[in-house]
Structures are given as C-alpha cells and as structure tokens.
Amino acid sequence: MKLSERVFSVAIDGPAGAGKSTIAKAVAARCGFVYVDTGAIYRTVGLAVRREERDPHDPGAVAALLPGLDISFDYGADGAQRMHLNGEDVSAAIRTPEMSMYASAVSALPQVRAFLLEMQRDMARRQSVVMDGRDIGTVVLPRADLKIFLTASLQARARRRLAELAAKGDRSTYDEVAADMARRDHDDASRAAAPLRAAEDAVTVDTSDMTLEESIGAVYNLVRRRMAERDGK
Numbered sequence: 001m002k003l004s005e006r007v008f009s010v011a012i013d014g015p016a017g018a019g020k021s022t023i024a025k026a027v028a029a030r031c032g033f034v035y036v037d038t039g040a041i042y043r044t045v046g047l048a049v050r051r052e053e054r055d056p057h058d059p060g061a062v063a064a065l066l067p068g069l070d071i072s073f074d075y076g077a078d079g080a081q082r083m084h085l086n087g088e089d090v091s092a093a094i095r096t097p098e099m100s101m102y103a104s105a106v107s108a109l110p111q112v113r114a115f116l117l118e119m120q121r122d123m124a125r126r127q128s129v130v131m132d133g134r135d136i137g138t139v140v141l142p143r144a145d146l147k148i149f150l151t152a153s154l155q156a157r158a159r160r161r162l163a164e165l166a167a168k169g170d171r172s173t174y175d176e177v178a179a180d181m182a183r184r185d186h187d188d189a190s191r192a193a194a195p196l197r198a199a200e201d202a203v204t205v206d207t208s209d210m211t212l213e214e215s216i217g218a219v220y221n222l223v224r225r226r227m228a229e230r231d232g233k
C-alpha cells in the first residue's frame, strides 16, 4: 500500500469555545477529510436523558437508557454533521445552553464514554478524519497522526460563544455565558473519567489573539507539515 493511501487522523481537543468545531470543520474541508464533532454525540445522549426525564448525574438511570438508544450521524449537502436520535434529526435541539450542561453531566459517566468509544474509533478507521472533543488524543485515538490542543482565554471563549448564541436569538448575557463556561471547564477537567487534558504529544495552539482565519491557517499548516513528514518517512 502506498503511504498516501493510508488514512490520516487529526485529533483536536480543548475547552469549550476555543473554536474547535469551526476550525476543525474548515481544516477538514481544506484537506478533504471528514469532520467528526464528538461533542454533538454527547449532546445527543444528553438530549435523550432530558427527554426521558432522567437525572443526568445518575449513572444507573443513564446506563439503563443506553441500550435502547439509536444514535447516528450523517452529513448534509453543506457538509454539516447532522445528529439523529431514534430516527429524528436533533441537530438544532442539541445546541442549547441546557443541552451543554446535560452533555457535560452525561459525559462524566464512564458507561456513556464506553458506549460511544467504538462509534468514534470506527469513523477514524474508515477514512481520514479531523475529530474534535475532549479526549480524542488521550483516549479515543491515542495513535492519531497529529494531536492538537486548542485553547484560548476564558474571556475570549466566552465572547465568541456569546456571539454565537446571540446570532441564534438566545438572550444569555456575557456573565452567564462566562460562568457556564468556567463551570464546564472545571467539571470537564476534574472528572475522573477521561478528564480534559492535553496529550503529552499534542501541539498546543492558543487562539486568544488570533482571528478565525489565522487559527484555521495555523492548524492547517500543522496538518500539512505532519502529512509531509509521514509520507517522507
């Protein structure tokens, strides 16, 4: 097999609001890779738990739901990842501040992480991917070709998330968004199961003072360089 025929995997981890999904999506499009938003998968589990009126912190209650869940995703004509829960398109329903908190709660449960692990790994086996999340470089794809830890200051991240929510008509204030984000940062980084942290071999990219285009360019250049190194070997 020629080296260039091998699949290539890029793992992007980092805190909420660092620009992971926008940057990962743009880099995947430029490289012709598939973009996998793993946070959306956790959000879909969170939505199922909410709809079944279970406590998202209760491992037993959440674990009991998992075998009955039919979660899948595909890609629209615009390349956007669409999430399906039991056959229903829930791509919009999972993008609320409430679902952020539900996703964060269920993602702390080892049963949920184990349930979703194979689904994520399978994607990266079948094609070249840019996959973003919290534990992609550390747990899901420990042998990823390139691992990036994408981060930014809390202020920069809260400002960006506020603009995103405002564009959708959400009336949250800066203080609310920043407080939610600080709490999620803390919860995601301090949980026992796959806490958010940079993999030892990850390249850290801090986007606090970068424009979106600069951030995309920085990550894209890292991918190109690593691909050239790998194919040159």
Ligand code: DC
Pocket (backbone or CB within 6 Å): 016, 038, 039, 040, 042, 043, 100, 103, 104, 105, 107, 108, 132, 133, 134, 135, 136, 184, 188
């Ligand atoms: O990236 P996001 O905000 O859509 O993620 C929602 C939540 O899911 C976040 O609080 C952490 C969790 N998550 C995770 O634990 N592991 C992942 N690979 C992706 C997301």
